[in-house]
Every structure is written in structure tokens, then in C-alpha cells.
Amino acid sequence: MTSSLSRISSVSVRALLGGISGALTAFDRNPVAYTRVIADAHGSPYIARTYLPRIPRPVAMTPLIHAIHRPDRIRWCHNHPWRRSRFVVVSGGYSETRLLPDRSRVTRRLSVGDVNSFGRDDFHSIDAVDPHTWTVGLVADECQEWGFMVDDVEFVPSDRYFREERETAARELLREAEWIRLLAWIDASARRE
Numbered sequence: 001m002t003s004s005l006s007r008i009s010s011v012s013v014r015a016l017l018g019g020i021s022g023a024l025t026a027f028d029r030n031p032v033a034y035t036r037v038i039a040d041a042h043g044s045p046y047i048a049r050t051y052l053p054r055i056p057r058p059v060a061m062t063p064l065i066h067a068i069h070r071p072d073r074i075r076w077c078h079n080h081p082w083r084r085s086r087f088v089v090v091s092g093g094y095s096e097t098r099l100l101p102d103r104s105r106v107t108r109r110l111s112v113g114d115v116n117s118f119g120r121d122d123f124h125s126i127d128a129v130d131p132h133t134w135t136v137g138l139v140a141d142e143c144q145e146w147g148f149m150v151d152d153v154e155f156v157p158s159d160r161y162f163r164e165e166r167e168t169a170a171r172e173l174l175r176e177a178e179w180i181r182l183l184a185w186i187d188a189s190a191r192r193e
Ligand SMILES: [Fe+2]
Pocket: 078, 079, 080, 124
């Protein structure tokens, strides 16, 4: 596991904020930058990710800006699709849980200036988010499907995990509908008596 927590100075954070502001101002003139809103299985958005143009050298990396709206609200930790990634908190802050290789969990808090690093085998979840939380990241080498470590032992790819979540929700709705039909039948029977 390559996860680690380091810290950058407030001067660097200000420089990053200046860089973000410049990148966002130039956004409408930049045909290769775009924003994707990431939502859970029920369509509830929790993060907006802006991809900026790739930096080709010395190692190809893509800069990302994350606006984190709320915690993940999924009990299992997830990994990321990249071989390595690094995110600096530039506004707000959040708490995360890390799943360690021995399956134990640690929780930690990240504030402005903290740098969160991930390798391809690192799993985490975001548990609490301050208002106006923004991070700036660099990601390299999208090499794998991302997903959740269910029960802390079984890797389930995100598309399968979300599909099964939706199917469970649909079954529950159906069960509710059956109850409603039953109640309506009881009500109608009582009226007839
Ligand atoms: Fe994550």
C-alpha cells in the first residue's frame, strides 16, 4: 500500500487556488477539459470532477479538480482506477476511513494543505465532508476497474455493485407496493361488510 499523508504550505495552497481559478476561467475556451458529476446508485450526486488537459511530461498525468458535496454513504471502501493518484485539500476538509491490507480500518481527518496519496490497491471511503470542500489532484495511468471491497474481503466492480443496489431498491419498492395493495384490499373488504 502506498497511501500516505503529507502536507503542503499555505503559500502552495494559495498558488494552487490561483491555478484552479485560472483553469476554470479558461474552461470555456478549452475543448479538452470537462466536468463529470458522479452519483450513487440512486442518482444522488456526491462529487463533481473536472478533468483538465493532460500533462505529457515527464510522466503523463491528468490534473483533476474535485468538489466534494457529501460523504460516500456506502459502508464499503472503494479503490481508484489509477495506478497512482494524489490529492491536495485546498478548501474545507473531510474525514476518511482507510482499509489496511490486514483488513483493519483507520480513520483520519484531512484539512487544507493535506496531501492524500493512493496506489492502485488502496481502499478508502469518505465519511464526513465540510462545506465547500475542494481538492486538486494529479492522477496517472488508468489501469483498472474501480469498485468496492464488500465485507472488507470481496472486490465488486462499481458497475455491478450499483446495479445490484438498484435491483435491491426496486425489489423493496415492489414489496411496499404489495403491502399497499393488501391494505387497499383490507380497506375495501371492511367497507363491504
Ligand atoms: Fe475515493
